[in-house]
Amino acid sequence: xxxxxxxxxxxxxxxxxxxxxxxxxxxxxxxxxxxxxxxxxxxxxxxxxxxxxxxxxxxxxxxxxxxxxxxxxxxxxxxxxxxxxxxxxxxxxxxxxxxxxxxxxxxxxxxxxxxxxxxxxxxxxxxxxxxxxxxxxxxxxxxxxxxxxxxxxxxxxxxxxxxxxxxxxxxxxxxxxxxxxxxxxx
Amino acid sequence: xxxxxxxxxxxxxxxxxxxxxxxxxxxxxxxxxxxxxxxxxxxxxxxxxxxxxxxxxxxxxxxxxxxxxxxxxxxxxxxxxxxxxxxxxxxxxxxxxxxxxxxxxxxxxxxxxxxx
Numbered sequence: 001x002x003x004x005x006x007x008x009x010x011x012x013x014x015x016x017x018x019x020x021x022x023x024x025x026x027x028x029x030x031x032x033x034x035x036x037x038x039x040x041x042x043x044x045x046x047x048x049x050x051x052x053x054x055x056x057x058x059x060x061x062x063x064x065x066x067x068x069x070x071x072x073x074x075x076x077x078x079x080x081x082x083x084x085x086x087x088x089x090x091x092x093x094x095x096x097x098x099x100x101x102x103x104x105x106x107x108x109x110x111x112x113x114x115x116x117x118x119x120x121x122x123x124x125x126x127x128x129x130x131x132x133x134x135x136x137x138x139x140x141x142x143x144x145x146x147x148x149x150x151x152x153x154x155x156x157x158x159x160x161x162x163x164x165x166x167x168x169x170x171x172x173x174x175x176x177x178x179x180x181x182x183x184x185x186x
Numbered sequence: 187x188x189x190x191x192x193x194x195x196x197x198x199x200x201x202x203x204x205x206x207x208x209x210x211x212x213x214x215x216x217x218x219x220x221x222x223x224x225x226x227x228x229x230x231x232x233x234x235x236x237x238x239x240x241x242x243x244x245x246x247x248x249x250x251x252x253x254x255x256x257x258x259x260x261x262x263x264x265x266x267x268x269x270x271x272x273x274x275x276x277x278x279x280x281x282x283x284x285x286x287x288x289x290x291x292x293x294x295x296x297x298x299x300x301x302x
Contacts, residue, residue: 025207032249032296041292044207079288081249083242084204086285143208159206168208 017107018167026170027103028054032081042080047171048103049096062091063184070153070178071095092172095154106151107167110158114147118165121145125162137163144168153178187224192231195220199243217243218250225263232271238278241271245286248293265299 018026029046031039031054039058046054055062055077064075066089074089085091094103111118128140137143144159155173160166195217202209221228221244232241248268255261272290276283294301 030207032292034296035298040296044210078285079292081246081289082204082210083246083285083289090204138212143212144206146203146206157205159208161208169205171205 015104015108016165017111018104018170022107022167022169023100023103025168027051027100042077042082042085044082045169045171046077046091047093048098048100049094052093064093064182065089065184066180067182068176068178069181070176071097072154072172072176072178074174089174092174094172098154102152103170106154106156107158107170109151110147110149110156110160110167110170111165113149117147118160121160121162122165148173150177187220187227189227189231192220192224192227193240196236196240196243199246200239214247214250218247218254221247221251221264222254225260225267229267232267233274236271236274238275238282241275241278242282242286244268244271245289248289249296252293252297252299261297261299265294265301268293269301 024030025045027046027048027050029051030043032041032043034040039054039060042055042060045051052062054060060077060079062075062077064073066074072095073093074091075093076085076087076090078086080086080091082090125137125140129135129137132139134140140162142162144161147158147160149156149158155176155178156170157173158170159168161168195213198213199210199217202213204210228244232244236244251264251268252261255264268290272283272286275286291301
């Protein structure tokens, strides 16, 4: 169990695919907090509708630049700590209708589809640590592996942790097979 | 830390996939630690040779560097260094400097410091 900035509790129910910190990260996002404990600036993640609600509640500006017919939205958060997400279409959001359960199901679908690859990836990471005589996984050449897949008509990407095999971050791909229904400036 | 070390750490921040948050965070942590440990190397590079993109990469870790610096005096020293680096960046690319300025002012605010 865990609590994100919104105060919502997520239960990953001992999921083999993603834990609560991965869900909070992916849905609400991680924030820099002010002295009063309120979010002042986005740091990472934050691809759910709840993220947009947190931004609005805390007066953090964002811009939706493009929307696909499947509901995926792209845009930016100008004061984002990660400069790539501060302009243009650096940030992606799931369709409005996607709930915590949808993201959890998508993570499970990823794991079910790529289970052999994920097992191999974990084995490779352990071998690499043994070969390099390291006990700290942060010293691995790569911490995560990128997986691309499609779920409920949405093209998704997920970074899966090489050690735990859990989804660190899941988000909509920037290029969707769905058509564009809104683009700022057009 | 040598100049080559600093360049390598900046390159890591610049090259990591911006959506791979785990790797981004690790690269930020490494760069911030490097800058805290190598103030003089960072100062010389940022104020003379660093490109606009390199100063921008350092901009992502302003707040971490200020948080990691141990004394109030060191924190202010870094504020002065980063302010000068942002000024230099403005000369390098006046159109793209706003995020960098905002990042500096947020970092100063987040760390409870003054901009002077």
